[in-house]
Amino acid sequence: MVKQGPVRPMPMGMQMPLGTDPASVRQRVEVLEKLLERSLVVPGLNRPLGLDAIVGLVPVVGDLVTAAMGAYLVWEARNLGLPKWKLWRMAGNIAFDTALGSVPFAGDVFDFLFRSNSRNLRIIKRHLDKHHPASRVIDG
Numbered sequence: 548m549v550k551q552g553p554v555r556p557m558p559m560g561m562q563m564p565l566g567t568d569p570a571s572v573r574q575r576v577e578v579l580e581k582l583l584e585r586s587l588v589v590p591g592l593n594r595p596l597g598l599d600a601i602v603g604l605v606p607v608v609g610d611l612v613t614a615a616m617g618a619y620l621v622w623e624a625r626n627l628g629l630p631k632w633k634l635w636r637m638a639g640n641i642a643f644d645t646a647l648g649s650v651p652f653a654g655d656v657f658d659f660l661f662r663s664n665s666r667n668l669r670i671i672k673r674h675l676d677k678h679h680p681a682s683r684v685i686d687g
Contacts, residue, residue, distance in 0.1 A: 569627065569679035573672070576623050580668040583616060596659065603648050603658040610654075614645040620667045629674050637667045 563578055564571035585595035598616075602609040621637045629637075644663035648654040675682050 567626070569675055569682035572623055572627060573675050573682045576620055576668055576671055579616065579620060580664045583613065583664045584662045585665075594659075597664075599644075599648075599662075599664065600655065600658040604655055606651070607649065610645050610649045613648075614641055617641040617644070617664050617667065620664060620671065624667070624671050624674070627671065627674065628678070629671070633670055633674065637670055640666050 564574045566572075582597060583599045584597040586597045587601075588594070589596050599613045602613050618638075618641060621634055621641065624637060625634055640663040644658070644661055647661070648658045650657070
């Protein structure tokens with residue numbers, strides 16, 4: 548069993564672990580990805596929506612804020628020891644999302660469809676599953 552550090556309560560029933568062990572990092576990046584990409588569901592479309600698409604509606608500043616939040620995922624991945632090529636791929640996902648998301652109107656639709664943080668979470672999860680299998684959690 549993996550020992551987990553202290554936990555900080557968050558809104559919407561989420562918990563943000565504060566430890567540096569792989570299980571805590573996994574939970575932390577999952578919470579951030581959920582907040583950025585899947586925190587709400589659009590009525591009628593039944594499609595998840597997160598802060599990335601909502602804050603992206605604010606010109607320039609919104610895209611820079613969500614890019615900084617996405618860069619935190621890359622920083623956590625770096626601390627986990629992911630290879631540089633994976634870190635560059637994750638940074639490319641964020642740069643692509645930020646560049647196209649900054650285009651007025653079309654960028655907002657793009658933010659709704661392209662989920663760079665979900666892609667980056669998949670990269671981190673694959674690494675954790677391979678190199679830290681004890682941190683694996685059965686998704687419900």
